Amino acid sequence: MNGFSLYMSNGTVDAGDKLLCYTDLLITELPNTTQDIDCCPLGTYGVYCGMKCSENCISGSCDLVSGHCTFGCTDGWVACSEGLFGNQCVHTCSSHCVKSSCNHVTGECNGGCKQGWTAYDCSEECSTGYFGRNCSQSCEGCLSDLCDRFAGFCNVTDKCKPGYIHDLKCNQACEHMYYGDNCTEKCNCLSRLEPCDKSTGMCPDGKCDKGWSGESCNKECSEGYYGSNCIDYCNNCLNTSCEIFEGNCTYGCNNKFSGPQCTKADLQSLEERGLVTAIIGGICAAIFVVILAIILCIVYR
Incomplete structure (x- = not known):
């Protein structure tokens, strides 16, 4: 029975909608005298329906002999x-x-x-404010937030936002510890690990470096003040004048104080002061005794 095929159709044998249900094509040996023939399940083809239709056939259907997709490919x-x-x-x-x-x-x-x-x-x-391949870069440094979507050139080219180096794209942020217009200002924060805001210069937690104060830590300490945020006062310095970082006195110390910051009391001066006090006290006591003696002489004369 080599070449035997079985078709199914709702009409005649020559109907256009007939489907191959079974074939023994390429089977050379004799079949059993009696056998049950089942149509191949959807998605299979070939001898005894042992082959699977391509998963890319539309509806999963293929020719039962060749395996070609019945309704084309996905x-x-x-x-x-x-x-x-x-x-x-x-x-x-x-x-x-x-x-x-x-x-x-x-x-x-x-x-x-x-x-x-x-x-x-x-x-x-690219959406407004973005440019480059896959629109992955931002125009955030441009004054108007607008730039050419291909190369990234800013619409306003004469200046960038504070916190960016001035160039045609304005996309290079200030380096560590710098801020402001064209990144020309230096951060004066107490911590070197946490830089200031690249736009405003404000330091984390408002902590300025020694010798500086203000919201952006860009104001030097006033005369007589020093240290972080300029909260220390050099009151023992002559003319209350000291350098702004450590508080070392500019013209020396007031009387009775010594040291770079004039914070040490002069012990020798204190000893001298105690001696003078003792002498004055002794003189006063002697005068008192003399006056008392005179009074007694007058009373008992």
Whole structure:
């Protein structure tokens, strides 16, 4: 029975809707005298339905002999040429893809998008404030937050926002410990590990370095003050004048004090003061005794 085939149809043998239900094509040996023949389940084909239709056949149906998809292939599965995708490969990959090829099913660009474009198939222009490949870079340093979506050149080119180095893109932030217009100001924060705000210069927790104060820690201590946030006062210095960092006195100390910051009381001066006090006390006591003696002489004369 080599070459025997069994078809099923709702009409005649020659009906156009007939489906191959069984074939013994390529079977050379004689079959059993009596056998049950079942039509192949959906998704199978070949001798005794032992082969599976391609998972990319529409509806999972294929020719029971050749395995060719009955209703064609799902999107992208007709061996699309480079640059084509989709059902029957009729769609063209976006010209904004970095590479000429794209996913043969979805059209997603291989390698991402060219400058100025985004989305999985590179069909959308960059949103306002973004530029470059896949629109991954920001124009946040531009004064107007606007820039060319391809190269990133700012719409306003004569100045950048504080906190950015002045160039055509304004996308280079200040280096560590610098801030302000064109990053020309130096942070004066107490901590070197936590830099100041690159725009305002404000330090973490408002803690300024020694010799500095103010919201942006950019004001030197006033005369007579020193230290972090300028909260210390050099009251023992001559003319209350000291340098602003450690408080070392500029012109020396007031009387009875010594040391770089004039914080040490002069012990020798204190001893001298005690001796003078003792002498004065002795003189006063002697005068008192003399006066008392005179009074007694007058009373008992």
